[in-house]
Amino acid sequence: MxxxxxxxxxxxxxxxxxxxxxxxxLKERDQSKLLVYxxxxxxxxxxxxxxxxxxEGSLVVFNNTKVIQARLHFRKETGALxxxxxxEPASPADYAQNFQQTKSCAWLCLxxxxxxxxxxxxxxxxxxxGKPLTLKxxxxxxxxxxxxxxxxxxxxxxxxxxxxxxxxxxxxxxYLNRATEESDKxxxxxxxxxxxxxxxxxxxxxxxxxxxxxxxxxxxxxxxxLTLHVGAGTFKPVKSEEIGGHEMHxxxxxxxxxxxxxxxxxxxxxxxxxxxxxxxxxxxxxxxxALKRNPDATEEELHVPQxxxxxxxxxxxxxxxxxxxxxxxxxxVHEYMMRNQLEVLNTSTQIIIAPGYEYHIVRRIVTNxxxxxxxxxxLVSAFVKGDWKRIYDYALSHDFRFLSYGDSSLLMP
Numbered sequence: 001m002x003x004x005x006x007x008x009x010x011x012x013x014x015x016x017x018x019x020x021x022x023x024x025x026l027k028e029r030d031q032s033k034l035l036v037y038x039x040x041x042x043x044x045x046x047x048x049x050x051x052x053x054x055x056e057g058s059l060v061v062f063n064n065t066k067v068i069q070a071r072l073h074f075r076k077e078t079g080a081l082x083x084x085x086x087x088e089p090a091s092p093a094d095y096a097q098n099f100q101q102t103k104s105c106a107w108l109c110l111x112x113x114x115x116x117x118x119x120x121x122x123x124x125x126x127x128x129x130g131k132p133l134t135l136k137x138x139x140x141x142x143x144x145x146x147x148x149x150x151x152x153x154x155x156x157x158x159x160x161x162x163x164x165x166x167x168x169x170x171x172x173x174x175y176l177n178r179a180t181e182e183s184d185k186x187x188x189x190x191x192x193x194x195x196x197x198x199x200x201x202x203x204x205x206x207x208x209x210x211x212x213x214x215x216x217x218x219x220x221x222x223x224x225x226l227t228l229h230v231g232a233g234t235f236k237p238v239k240s241e242e243i244g245g246h247e248m249h250x251x252x253x254x255x256x257x258x259x260x261x262x263x264x265x266x267x268x269x270x271x272x273x274x275x276x277x278x279x280x281x282x283x284x285x286x287x288x289x290a291l292k293r294n295p296d297a298t299e300e301e302l303h304v305p306q307x308x309x310x311x312x313x314x315x316x317x318x319x320x321x322x323x324x325x326x327x328x329x330x331x332x333v334h335e336y337m338m339r340n341q342l343e344v345l346n347t348s349t350q351i352i353i354a355p356g357y358e359y360h361i362v363r364r365i366v367t368n369x370x371x372x373x374x375x376x377x378x379l380v381s382a383f384v385k386g387d388w389k390r391i392y393d394y395a396l397s398h399d400f401r402f403l404s405y406g407d408s409s410l411l412m413p
Contacts, residue, residue, distance in 0.1 A: 069168030288329025
């Protein structure tokens with residue numbers, strides 16, 4: 001664990017010229033390039049060929065979260081423009097319940113131009129579904145970098161989900177250095193997105209089309225979905241010299257009992273689409289560890305802390321705990337859900353996956369090319385046993401496009 005905490009983030013840097021960052025997606029999303037890393041050998045192909053590389057009968061896991069139009073703009077009487085960026089629901093704290101509210105709700109938000117909003121309530125009039133509506137935002141307590149914001153509106157026939165849809169703006173990544181355009185509403189969502197809650201897309205999934213999904217089905221490849229709501233923290237740079245000083249953001253996950261059963265049936269043959277799916281799947285192992293320690297834990301108590309994997313590995317190495325197999329961990333999760341009559345497990349994770357981490361569930365990853373000195377690059381490095389530099393050098397020298405709207409890779413160590 002100490003070795004991992006002392007990793008210098010500067011060792012995970014590489015030159016990324018601005019012209020290599022894809023500002024827009026390709027017209028046909030499945031025509032992106034696909035870098036294939038298979039047992040140390042690197043080659044390139046088109047994304048449409050992805051199904052050919054995956055074993056017949058294997059399991060592919062997708063994150064079905066949907067990006068919400070999380071940016072709300074208010075103009076004060078003075079003319080100052082205030083941006084309220086909804087990060088996560090506060091009251092009710094459950095995403096689905098919050099989106100269904102018809103009079104008021106509260107969110108933890110980032111506030112842009114905060115110095116111009118010292119007090120008072122912001123007001124905005126708009127039309128939703130052809131009906132007039134006045135939306136009010138009142139600032140509450142500061143919680144770290146975010147603020148508690150109470151929203152109220154005067155039309156009880158409109159839900160907060162409908163209000164965001166009408167008044168909000170889709171939050172595209174800051175490194176695109178451009179305003180959100182109408183086309184982003186479609187291109188910055190996966191074709192299988194369903195569950196509203198993310199403020200950033202699980203971008204590895206942006207390459208999939210109905211045709212590619214159908215090709216997976218034809219090869220007998222099993223598709224399964226889970227949900228991790230991507231937070232703004234996904235763009236949070238590592239500012240500390242060593243990663244031990246970096247605090248990972250918390251993200252909310254939901255995994256169905258049926259998904260756990262599929263994972264157990266395909267143990268050792270699982271492809272994760274995107275780092276969000278990776279973090280959710282690997283967190284399941286440590287939820288099993290938490291249940292071994294406390295079988296009566298609440299769903300909230302099953303939150304996976306940042307350093308749990310490394311603390312646990314240390315405890316196992318010292319003989320203080322017996323290491324769970326992947327199957328044992330998944331069985332503990334399944335038994336817990338059966339015992340508590342849970343169709344879906346709702347909890348959260350703060351897991352950081354970095355060199356020194358041992359993967360338990362994921363065997364293959366589909367992922368884009370990530371920012372220099374990011375926790376996502378650490379995750380990739382842990383998966384390919386430090387060979388990330390050769391992969392990224394290849395991508396840079398073979399005209400691959402980088403970041404959210406960029407090209408893809410299939411990693412099979």
